[in-house]
Amino acid sequence: MIDFHTHILPNLDDGARSIEEAHNLLKEAKMAGFDQIVYTPHYIEDYYETSVKEREIWLDTFSKKFNDLKDVKTYLGSEIYMTKNIMNLLENAQASTINNTSYILFELPMEEEPLELYDNIYKLRKNKVVPILAHPERYPYIQKEPEILYELINKGVYIQSDYGSIIGENGKRAKLLINKMLENNLVHFLGTNVHREKSIYKYIPEILEILKEKIGEEKLNELTTKNPDLALHNKKINIREPIEIKLTFKEKAQMFFSK
Numbered sequence: 001m002i003d004f005h006t007h008i009l010p011n012l013d014d015g016a017r018s019i020e021e022a023h024n025l026l027k028e029a030k031m032a033g034f035d036q037i038v039y040t041p042h043y044i045e046d047y048y049e050t051s052v053k054e055r056e057i058w059l060d061t062f063s064k065k066f067n068d069l070k071d072v073k074t075y076l077g078s079e080i081y082m083t084k085n086i087m088n089l090l091e092n093a094q095a096s097t098i099n100n101t102s103y104i105l106f107e108l109p110m111e112e113e114p115l116e117l118y119d120n121i122y123k124l125r126k127n128k129v130v131p132i133l134a135h136p137e138r139y140p141y142i143q144k145e146p147e148i149l150y151e152l153i154n155k156g157v158y159i160q161s162d163y164g165s166i167i168g169e170n171g172k173r174a175k176l177l178i179n180k181m182l183e184n185n186l187v188h189f190l191g192t193n194v195h196r197e198k199s200i201y202k203y204i205p206e207i208l209e210i211l212k213e214k215i216g217e218e219k220l221n222e223l224t225t226k227n228p229d230l231a232l233h234n235k236k237i238n239i240r241e242p243i244e245i246k247l248t249f250k251e252k253a254q255m256f257f258s259k
């Protein structure tokens with residue numbers, strides 16, 4: 001399995017705070033069944049701004065350190081906070097694409113609905129960049145209006161969800177939404193989004209069981225291994241036909257009132 005979203009590479013963002021912690025996270029990832037890890041440290045304009053070059057040097061130094069983890073393959077990426085300058089960040093080698101491919105992982109503001117989202121996506125697609133939206137099930141404005149997901153996918157956006165959302169780690173609304181998303185073919189990648197030791201990796205076996213029951217082994221393999229592998233090698237991903245989420249009146253009420 002490939003962990004497509006991690007904050008393991010140390011001292012670059014709010015993820016691992018030391019080489020030791022990063023090493024422990026890699027060991028936990030391996031125990032949980034991941035043999036490939038994509039490092040996706042935050043890239044937030046004016047906040048977390050380690051350039052591609054610096055990150056590559058850091059990755060190189062870090063990867064050579066651990067003989068016990070030689071069988072875990074790692075790749076460089078970043079989780080880019082969406083901005084109207086996103087094309088400049090990529091062209092100037094500030095933010096990294098996923099393993100130097102055309103795929104990027106991006107995030108949105110947590111609370112406020114982003115302005116110019118569709119313009120920015122259009123810009124990326126026009127430049128042959130393939131955007132993957134990180135954990136949309138967690139954004140309140142998407143929880144209230146999940147129809148957005150269908151629209152985004154139709155505009156060429158892929159979706160990555162967090163494993164933790166499946167067991168309610170990101171609240172009841174995110175749990176309800178990710179279940180709907182899985183039923184409607186609106187998830188293409190899964191990632192742990194791990195930041196700390198002894199957190200999400202210990203729940204992975206339990207989450208995989210829930211997922212196997214829910215979507216079956218073939219679909220689960222697409223989200224955990226097949227699609228991430230295609231993206232890492234810059235190949236096209238043929239997605240399953242997405243279905244627009246229509247919440248019932250009761251579900252809408254849950255999205256507005258539960259935590």
Ligand SMILES: [Fe+2]
Nearest residue numbers: 005007079193
């Ligand atoms: Fe993240």
